[in-house]
Amino acid sequence: MMSEFDVSLYSDIEPLPIETGLDNELCQIMYTDEYKQVIGIARRLISNGEFSERALDLTSCVIDLSPAFYTIWNYRFNIVTALMAVSGDIEAFLNKELDWLDEVTLNNPKNYQIWSYRQALLEVHPNASLKRELPVLEMMIDEDTKNYHVWSYRKWCVQKFNDFTNEFQFADSLIEKDIYNNSAWTHRMFVLKNLTSNKNEDNWNEQLKKETIDFEIEYAKQKITLCPQNVSSWNYLRGILDKYFDEDYTINGIDEFAIQYIDNIFEKNESELTETNSTNLPQLKSSYALQFVADGYSRIPDKKNMAIKAYKSLSIKYDPIRRGLWNHMISKLSA
Amino acid sequence: MPSELKLHKEKHIQYIDSLDKKQSDFEYWLSEHLRLNGVYWGLTALSLLNAKDTFKREDVIKFVLSCFDDQYGGFAPFPKHDGHLLSTLSGLQILATYNSLDALTVIRREKCIKFIKGNQLPDGSFQGDRFGEVDTRFSYNALSSLSILGELSSDVVDPAVDFILKCYNFDGGFGSCPGAESHSAQVFTCLGALAIVNKLDRLSDHQIEEIGWWLCERQLPEGGLNGRPSKLPDVCYSWWVLSSLAVIKKLDWINYEKLRNFILQSQDEVKGGISDRPDNEVDVFHTVFGLAGLSLMGFDDLVPIDPAYCMPCSVTKEFKVYPY
Numbered sequence: 001m002m003s004e005f006d007v008s009l010y011s012d013i014e015p016l017p018i019e020t021g022l023d024n025e026l027c028q029i030m031y032t033d034e035y036k037q038v039i040g041i042a043r044r045l046i047s048n049g050e051f052s053e054r055a056l057d058l059t060s061c062v063i064d065l066s067p068a069f070y071t072i073w074n075y076r077f078n079i080v081t082a083l084m085a086v087s088g089d090i091e092a093f094l095n096k097e098l099d100w101l102d103e104v105t106l107n108n109p110k111n112y113q114i115w116s117y118r119q120a121l122l123e124v125h126p127n128a129s130l131k132r133e134l135p136v137l138e139m140m141i142d143e144d145t146k147n148y149h150v151w152s153y154r155k156w157c158v159q160k161f162n163d164f165t166n167e168f169q170f171a172d173s174l175i176e177k178d179i180y181n182n183s184a185w186t187h188r189m190f191v192l193k194n195l196t197s198n199k200n201e202d203n204w205n206e207q208l209k210k211e212t213i214d215f216e217i218e219y220a221k222q223k224i225t226l227c228p229q230n231v232s233s234w235n236y237l238r239g240i241l242d243k244y245f246d247e248d249y250t251i252n253g254i255d256e257f258a259i260q261y262i263d264n265i266f267e268k269n270e271s272e273l274t275e276t277n278s279t280n281l282p283q284l285k286s287s288y289a290l291q292f293v294a295d296g297y298s299r300i301p302d303k304k305n306m307a308i309k310a311y312k313s314l315s316i317k318y319d320p321i322r323r324g325l326w327n328h329m330i331s332k333l334s335a
Numbered sequence: 336m337p338s339e340l341k342l343h344k345e346k347h348i349q350y351i352d353s354l355d356k357k358q359s360d361f362e363y364w365l366s367e368h369l370r371l372n373g374v375y376w377g378l379t380a381l382s383l384l385n386a387k388d389t390f391k392r393e394d395v396i397k398f399v400l401s402c403f404d405d406q407y408g409g410f411a412p413f414p415k416h417d418g419h420l421l422s423t424l425s426g427l428q429i430l431a432t433y434n435s436l437d438a439l440t441v442i443r444r445e446k447c448i449k450f451i452k453g454n455q456l457p458d459g460s461f462q463g464d465r466f467g468e469v470d471t472r473f474s475y476n477a478l479s480s481l482s483i484l485g486e487l488s489s490d491v492v493d494p495a496v497d498f499i500l501k502c503y504n505f506d507g508g509f510g511s512c513p514g515a516e517s518h519s520a521q522v523f524t525c526l527g528a529l530a531i532v533n534k535l536d537r538l539s540d541h542q543i544e545e546i547g548w549w550l551c552e553r554q555l556p557e558g559g560l561n562g563r564p565s566k567l568p569d570v571c572y573s574w575w576v577l578s579s580l581a582v583i584k585k586l587d588w589i590n591y592e593k594l595r596n597f598i599l600q601s602q603d604e605v606k607g608g609i610s611d612r613p614d615n616e617v618d619v620f621h622t623v624f625g626l627a628g629l630s631l632m633g634f635d636d637l638v639p640i641d642p643a644y645c646m647p648c649s650v651t652k653e654f655k656v657y658p659y
Contacts, residue, residue: 016415043415068368068369069367069368070368070412070416070417070419071368071411071415071416071417073466074417074464074466077466116466116467116468119467119468120466120467123467146563146566148511148515148516148518151515151516152510152511152512152515152516155514155515180564180565181565182516182563182564182565182566183516183563186504186506186510186515186516186517187516189504189505190514193514194514231552231564231565232564232565235505235506235564238505238506239505239506242505243505321554321556321558321590321593322551322552322554322588322590323590324551324585324587324588324589324590325547325548325551325585325588328544328585328588
């Protein structure tokens with residue numbers, strides 16, 4: 001056990017047993033004696049409203065045994081609130097609590113209550129800093145590169161401290177490790193949107209915004225070139241064009257960039273784009289490129305027929321599992 | 336190679352029934368913090384299999400009521416735990432499924448409503464409890480709970496919808512809060528919530544198309560659905576993704592046969608139950624969502640399920656439709 005449990009410190013406490021009050025134990029569980037003892041004492045302390053050091057230690061034990069026991073985290077927060085007020089040095093007290101939390105975090109990578117607890121601590125911390133948060137965030141993402149809660153917490157942190165200086169680079173380091181990491185790509189979009197929003201007061205002028213957006217387009221193209229069949233990089237590119245270029249998928253030759261991955265599909269006749277002929281159609285490097293071009297062209301009246309061809313190819317060969325969707329797009333355009 | 340795949344209904348009923356008989360599987364879903372949710376999953380699965388009476392109704396209702404948090408209002412996942420929106424919804428869903436919402440006293444009903452509404456924040460979002468965690472899951476829990484109680488109102492709904500829409504992402508999905516990564520479960524909670532309060536028209540046709548694309552892109556070549564791009568398929572997404580598609584009326588964008596095969600291959604033919612993917616350990620969570628997915632697709636003669644509420648249609652058709 002992580003924390004030493006000295007039951008003699010709680011000898012005055014009569015444990016409150018776990019009881020569902022049911023005869024047929026629909027919801028009973030096989031508890032170990034240690035668990036029963038510790039939980040029994042914890043329940044009594046909660047019911048007595050005790051917010052002491054020994055109560056704090058006890059919650060450490062419970063969390064060690066049962067890290068998802070949500071109510072105990074709530075209780076611990078109440079204890080921390082009470083103790084920090086009388087500690088004489090709130091900052092030091094909370095830093096010690098964060099140290100404890102770091103260790104619990106590393107031992108319980110799948111636990112998501114930890115992150116909302118951490119957020120609550122930071123919100124009462126008189127002198128919180130992003131710098132202090134970065135190491136544990138990096139370690140946790142290193143271990144589980146798509147951990148939803150850690151990425152969410154990271155976003156909350158950078159917004160709270162309004163400090164995006166590390167974020168593009170951080171996202172890039174994860175994309176370098178795994179170009180398919182959708183969490184990293186999402187993070188990149190989050191950063192881009194925040195930096196280019198009108199709310200950003202960090203002396204961002206229009207020129208700087210434009211340069212950043214252009215850079216991100218090149219970044220996406222570069223990663224697509226490395227790995228063309230990657231939904232995350234294509235989504236990122238589309239997201240930028242949707243937001244900053246009014247959904248125009250032909251600006252700056254982007255459609256030509258995408259077309260290099262779709263092997264003259266547009267030169268095929270209607271008669272060649274059938275299921276029976278699908279084995280004669282070429283293998284493509286990227287079905288996402290085909291969809292990208294199709295979507296872009298679907299918005300341009302004199303390119304409608306090319307879009308239909310592209311959707312048809314997707315339906316019969318390049319992404320047949322989603323033929324319901326592709327047929328919908330074809331119907332819409334044919335109307 | 337398995338013989339022709341079939342749904343082993345009797346085995347699944349036996350599996351769920353065995354969960355209350357102190358088997359070692361037990362601690363799997365019966366950790367206290369999930370207890371009430373677990374009962375809801377089990378009961379819903381049995382309902383889909385037309386075997387609701389496998390659980391003893393009176394015992395379950397008694398247990399649900401023992402989970403009520405009289406101090407703060409709402410249901411806790413287990414007696415003497417803190418009330419939370421997650422377990423509050425489960426408690427209400429179980430009572431509604433048993434047509435026993437009147438088992439709640441007037442005072443408790445009022446406390447429950449107060450608890451739910453009291454957790455709404457100024458930006459329209461909901462925290463799970465006074466501890467402060469915000470997530471669109473809690474928006475869904477709150478709106479569905481109030482809907483079951485027939486207590487929706489525009490002062491709650493309108494800001495809630497505004498917040499949900501802020502969670503719509505560049506790729507067509509929804510996240511747990513604005514800017515968070517799109518995730519199938521969050522898409523379900525956002526769309527389900529909008530459906531329950533009849534505000535799907537806040538989404539444009541174009542957005543609906545994007546959402547539909549994001550959802551059907553979850554289907555992998557073998558037929559299973561994943562929760563996010565480039566992740567492994569998991570049977571529970573048969574529910575989150577499928578119900579979302581059902582809500583926006585694009586169910587046919589998924590290949591049914593392949594998904595059905597994936598779900599059926601994830602069964603344990605010996606002891607019953609369904610797991611997250613073939614050859615893994617089963618649990619009641621994946622059992623209910625696998626069955627729910629099959630029901631939505633109309634397979635295997637299962638009881639019809641409401642995609643927005645994840646409860647039998649026979650129950651949800653009694654709910655008051657908002658706006659009242």
